[in-house]
Amino acid sequence: MILTKQEIQALITQGRYDEAYQSIVMALSSNLFSAKEERELKEIMHGLLDLMPVKEKAFSVEEAFHAIMNDEDASLGLVHLEKTNLRLHTTQIQQCFDEGVSMFANALLLQLCVEQQLPATFIYHHPSGMKCEVIPATLTPLLDLDVMNEGLAMIHEYFAHENPSLMQLIIHQFMIDISMKYPIETDESEYDTIVLESIRSTYLAMQDEAGFNEFKAQLPKERQIIVN
Numbered sequence: 001m002i003l004t005k006q007e008i009q010a011l012i013t014q015g016r017y018d019e020a021y022q023s024i025v026m027a028l029s030s031n032l033f034s035a036k037e038e039r040e041l042k043e044i045m046h047g048l049l050d051l052m053p054v055k056e057k058a059f060s061v062e063e064a065f066h067a068i069m070n071d072e073d074a075s076l077g078l079v080h081l082e083k084t085n086l087r088l089h090t091t092q093i094q095q096c097f098d099e100g101v102s103m104f105a106n107a108l109l110l111q112l113c114v115e116q117q118l119p120a121t122f123i124y125h126h127p128s129g130m131k132c133e134v135i136p137a138t139l140t141p142l143l144d145l146d147v148m149n150e151g152l153a154m155i156h157e158y159f160a161h162e163n164p165s166l167m168q169l170i171i172h173q174f175m176i177d178i179s180m181k182y183p184i185e186t187d188e189s190e191y192d193t194i195v196l197e198s199i200r201s202t203y204l205a206m207q208d209e210a211g212f213n214e215f216k217a218q219l220p221k222e223r224q225i226i227v228n
Contacts (some may be wrong), residue, residue, distance in 0.1 A: 005037065005044070008020050008044065009044070011023065012044075020044075021045065024041050024044060024045045024048070027041055028042070033168070033172065034172060035175055042079055061089060062092075063077070064078075064080040064084070065092040065093075065096060068100060068102075069099055071100070071101050071105055074102055074108075077105075078108050078109065078112065081109075086116050086118055087120070093113060093120075094123065097109075097122060098125065104176065104179065106124075107179040107180055110124060110136070111141070111142055114136045114137075114140075114141050114142070116136070117137040118137055119137045120136075121134070121135050122135075127180045130184070132183070134183060142175075142179060142182055147178065147190060147194070150192075151174055151194060152174070154191065154192060155171055155195055155199075169202050170198055170202045173199075174198040176198075177194055177197065177198050177201070196219075203215070
């Protein structure tokens with residue numbers, strides 16, 4: 001069962017640190033939380049590590065990269081690398097890009113490299129099948145891209161008042177979709193196409209094609225064409 005942030009906080013208050021820790025890992029792997037909520041959960045996790053016995057905190061940098069490369073608790077590995085100086089681990093990063101089994105985990109690893117402004121040059125295996133040379137320090141962080149901001153505004157406009165719970169699921173799918181296109185194919189003019197595809201993917205994942213068709217029918221004709 002996926003716990004809410006409040007339920008996880010209650011476990012911490014009760015001193016049930018291991019249960020809280022595992023609950024956060026499950027939550028981060030569930031794809032049910034918005035980017036803001038995921039950041040809050042990660043902050044709780046970092047604070048929780050300071051409360052837990054040393055034996056519970058043992059997770060080396062090598063183990064973190066192994067988790068990412070093999071897509072085993074990749075989200076947990078990425079959380080640990082957030083506070084690691086990645087400039088010291090360019091070889092492991094390239095190995096993940098070359099051999100990692102999860103394109104999404106590698107996409108998130110690239111985001112960490114951009115956030116830390118790594119000046120090294122990597123060969124990134126893009127989910128589209130292309131190989132591209134990237135220097136993270138020269139890339140704009142994902143959350144700062146115009147296509148991201150315009151897309152989030154569009155999703156908010158469509159769903160914030162009618163169905164905020166569905167909106168959070170769509171935001172999460174949209175961020176996954178943008179991550180899988182980054183750092184190419186993220187032109188601002190494409191944001192409505194990506195948003196509508198994310199909305200369709202979310203409805204179909206819920207097995208609610210009728211709901212998507214009802215939503216699409218309310219769109220202007222030029223936008224209906226995008227998702228036909």
